[in-house]
Amino acid sequence: MEKAEPTIKDVARLANVSIGTVDRVLHNRGRVSLKNMERVKAAVKKLNYRPSMIARALVSKKSAIKIGLSYPLVEKDFWAELDAGIEAAKSELRPFGVSLLIDHRINYSLKEQIVSIKKLVDQGINGLIFTPAGDHPYLNELSKKIPIATVIDDIKCTNKAFHIGPDDRRIGRLAAKLVSLYIKSSGKIAVFCPFYTTSGIHVRVKGFLEKVQQDYPNIIIADISVIKGSGERDYYLNAYSVAREVISKIPDLKAIYIANGLTEWVAKAVEDSGKSGQIVVIGHEYTSGDKHFLESGTIGATIYQNPSQQFYLACKLLYEIIVGNRSPDGTNIVTSCDIIMDETLPCSRFSGMEFF
Amino acid sequence: MEKAEPTIKDVARLANVSIGTVDRVLHNRGRVSLKNMERVKAAVKKLNYRPSMIARALVSKKSAIKIGLSYPLVEKDFWAELDAGIEAAKSELRPFGVSLLIDHRINYSLKEQIVSIKKLVDQGINGLIFTPAGDHPYLNELSKKIPIATVIDDIKCTNKAFHIGPDDRRIGRLAAKLVSLYIKSSGKIAVFCPFYTTSGIHVRVKGFLEKVQQDYPNIIIADISVIKGSGERDYYLNAYSVAREVISKIPDLKAIYIANGLTEWVAKAVEDSGKSGQIVVIGHEYTSGDKHFLESGTIGATIYQNPSQQFYLACKLLYEIIVGNRSPDGTNIVTSCDIIMDETLPCSRFSGMEFF
DNA sequence: CTGAAAGCGCTTACAG
DNA sequence: CTGAAAGCGCTTACAG
Numbered sequence A, B: 001m002e003k004a005e006p007t008i009k010d011v012a013r014l015a016n017v018s019i020g021t022v023d024r025v026l027h028n029r030g031r032v033s034l035k036n037m038e039r040v041k042a043a044v045k046k047l048n049y050r051p052s053m054i055a056r057a058l059v060s061k062k063s064a065i066k067i068g069l070s071y072p073l074v075e076k077d078f079w080a081e082l083d084a085g086i087e088a089a090k091s092e093l094r095p096f097g098v099s100l101l102i103d104h105r106i107n108y109s110l111k112e113q114i115v116s117i118k119k120l121v122d123q124g125i126n127g128l129i130f131t132p133a134g135d136h137p138y139l140n141e142l143s144k145k146i147p148i149a150t151v152i153d154d155i156k157c158t159n160k161a162f163h164i165g166p167d168d169r170r171i172g173r174l175a176a177k178l179v180s181l182y183i184k185s186s187g188k189i190a191v192f193c194p195f196y197t198t199s200g201i202h203v204r205v206k207g208f209l210e211k212v213q214q215d216y217p218n219i220i221i222a223d224i225s226v227i228k229g230s231g232e233r234d235y236y237l238n239a240y241s242v243a244r245e246v247i248s249k250i251p252d253l254k255a256i257y258i259a260n261g262l263t264e265w266v267a268k269a270v271e272d273s274g275k276s277g278q279i280v281v282i283g284h285e286y287t288s289g290d291k292h293f294l295e296s297g298t299i300g301a302t303i304y305q306n307p308s309q310q311f312y313l314a315c316k317l318l319y320e321i322i323v324g325n326r327s328p329d330g331t332n333i334v335t336s337c338d339i340i341m342d343e344t345l346p347c348s349r350f351s352g353m354e355f356f
Numbered sequence C, D: 001c002t003g004a005a006a007g008c009g010c011t012t013a014c015a016g
Helices: A006-014 A019-026 A034-047 A052-062 A077-097 A110-124 A137-142 A168-182 A201-214 A231-251 A263-272 A290-296 A306-322 B008-015 B019-026 B032-048 B053-059 B074-097 B110-122 B137-143 B167-184 B200-215 B234-249 B261-273 B290-296 B307-322
Strands: A063-074 A099-106 A127-130 A149-151 A160-167 A187-193 A219-227 A253-258 A280-284 A299-304 A330-336 A339-342 B065-072 B098-105 B129-132 B149-153 B162-166 B187-192 B219-227 B253-258 B280-284 B297-305 B331-335 B338-340
Touching: A006 A019, A006 A034, A019 A034, A019 A127, A052 B162, A063 A110, A063 A330, A077 A099, A077 A306, A077 B008, A099 A306, A099 B219, A099 B280, A099 B297, A110 A127, A110 A137, A149 A306, A149 B253, A160 A168, A160 A306, A168 A201, A168 A253, A168 A280, A168 A299, A168 B167, A187 A231, A201 A219, A219 A231, A219 A253, A231 A253, A231 A263, A231 B065, A253 A263, A263 A280, A263 A299, A280 B219, A290 A299, A306 A330, A306 B065, A339 B338, B008 B019, B008 B032, B019 B032, B065 B074, B065 B110, B065 B307, B074 B098, B074 B307, B098 B110, B098 B307, B110 B137, B129 B307, B137 B149, B149 B307, B162 B167, B162 B307, B167 B253, B167 B280, B167 B297, B187 B200, B187 B234, B200 B219, B219 B234, B219 B253, B234 B261, B253 B261, B261 B290, B261 B297, B290 B297, B307 B331
Parallel strands: A063 A099, A063 A127, A127 A149, A149 A160, A160 A330, A187 A219, A187 A253, A253 A280, A280 A299, B065 B098, B065 B129, B129 B149, B149 B162, B162 B331, B187 B219, B187 B253, B253 B280, B280 B297
Antiparallel strands: A299 A339, B297 B338
């Protein structure tokens, strides 16, 4: 005895107008008398009408919608994983006439990001999802034309549709707790803070230090190093060499916290220094190289912010906004993070979604 | 320059028949001349024609498809969480004319499960998803009529479409590792094994014990108790009282591992015994009651098997199978698990999905 | 055995 | 400002 879903026809009938008029108010296309506007809105509410994605998609065959994605391709493995999430969103949205246009950048430079985004805009995107390298007047301008959303990192000033990202302060605190668990709450540790990167990382490190100070009096922060680098390879190598240096400088070091996805390079430094088993690495994300070090115990745990999920969600949300099912309101969506340990991964991180 | 997808019309034109005829061969409805049959098949192949889900779904408004779900409602909070995942699947599939019929059971009895499933079958379901209490001839019989899939727990003998669930042995090993981290690898622990429950739990406990034996020579398993109970409330109370008893019996107990979602009841026993801070609880799943104990540190961590995700996935997969986009092949899909700690949850577990 | 027509719920021109 | 009509790609009666 399912009560059939109300259709646009039902709304039109109840509001005593044509379905054309209902459509106009549904999508704020204007040119509707105030009176009809309100009757329709009342009818929509009364019937709890929700437009059928299906019917809309069928029509949209003609006017396909395009969503642009822009993000850096530094730390390749991290972002590569992300592709899987985007693929999932793509195949789920394809039947609805949505195509995703992707433009990578090879660094965190704001200037290049703007170039990348302009390229997407030139291709006629109807919405933009990006991991900002910073704020820029152009973004604000753009946001007046199409909905734009930030993922992973946020920017303050721009009038955006929404932001999806982790709670970096909390992530940093979690990292501190994991370090403490592995080193039995006391000993010397080193903290590595990547420099050329998204702003959230710094919040993360702050959260880490704060938690250590608050809760772990016997943990000594023996070193805080900033990892610099220009380009991917350089970045990796610096993480590695800084780690080696610090390891040799502090013989009784018990743990290293690396505040982003460079985990495996730090772990490699530990292993190459012959310190596996004595120094544990706590880091972020999950790259293919991490597997080996998780198994050997050199990496104790990794905190995974699930970028695939974030982009996946963002694509679907932005789609809803573009087709008018939801209005852009600058919501801030906080995503949860996962702890990855050797025993945590029975198979690929993204196993759950590869079917769609 | 997207090449437009071929439609049934294109196929009809190429095969020089009507779209009605194309539809007939597409769905083996018979009553087609051999000659046309082959022309259509050739055209389909030549154009690489794939029917549009969207269009099909629009029509299917009339002939809706029903998926039945059957699972126990013991440990309410665990399964309640699950509802959120089912809701997500429901709202995502609704536009495709799919409705989900749910039938709970109040225990893990196989007999009641069969009754429950028969009830669903009587309502004309086109597919079944369930968490089996065991195998039964009826299930095998049913699987010949409609595709059936198992979630969380599996059964061997039945010819099922697929199974989705965690790797319980691995989960048990992970639990052992977490216990070891919290108690600094040595001391007395207790293991609580729920009895009336799904079979995976026993594999879990086995994995736990195996890992302790292998890797933690200084951890002493001072108690292994079986938790029994008839009905939900009884179950909870027994977990609580067994815990209290064991705690008072073993004064230097350092950790309790509870092998399923009764975590909060064990934690309550620890707290009520005045042992918070001395005994850490490692358990499973995440109930609203856990939050308090995670914050206070009585629960160190919980291993979350994400039942919502599992059912969500199962619904979508089974839908694909029912409409013929995928064939049932008995695949075994292993899902990953999450570690939940105080710092892990910025907001509701299911935040990611509530938008859809 | 086969084709033409109606209709699923919506959007998009088009005509008032 | 408003409505009637055409059409998205398919399935389902219906008429030959």
